[in-house]
Amino acid sequence: MGRYVEKNLYENELIVEKARRDRWGLVGWWTFGILCCWMLLIPFFLAIWKTVVYTHTELVLTNKRVVYKFGVFNTQAFDAPLDKIVNVHVKTTFWGRIFNTNKIRIAALNGSVVERIENADDFKSTILGQIDHYQEARAALQASWTARAIANANAPKAVAPKKKKAKKKKNPEDEYDYE
Secondary structure, eight states, rough: OOOOHHHHHTTTTEEEEEEOOOHHHHHHHHHHHHHHHTTTTHHHHHHHHHHHHHHHHHHEESSSEEEEEEEEOOEEEEEEEEEEEEEEEOOHHHHHHHHHHHEEEEEEEEEEEEEEESSSSHHHHHHHHHHHHHHHHHHHHHHHHHHHHHHHSSOOOOEEEEEEEOOOOHHHHSSOOOO
């Protein structure tokens, strides 16, 4: 995996978990590429391309957002703040149960991400737990701001000392008449 997320973290943002992508999807492409290499090597190069794309895709959960970055030459990044995530859906197939790979869909207000990862149920639980933690932290911060504002409103107002007027200095040129 690349280091896109590590380079683009916000202030006080930590990586909670990186999703491990499904490696079994590449096995099919490589098998197809090796068995059909007699067709002008196109399936073989397609398998190489799928592997390169696989190594340049990231799905990361931080304590503030979910980041999905994909692409090799033209990269795209999808950031969804935790308070904007609407739904996390996991789809498991028969082969997914055998190889422990599932398809996860993260729906947010600004779009959705569909990716095949390992242990998608655990990743889903981590996302939902992090959303709860994020909302509790925001509520606690808002409560402290409200308490501070109320305390400042009820506190007696301190009277600022009066400023003394500075004496105007005489200019020596004003005292003499040069005419």
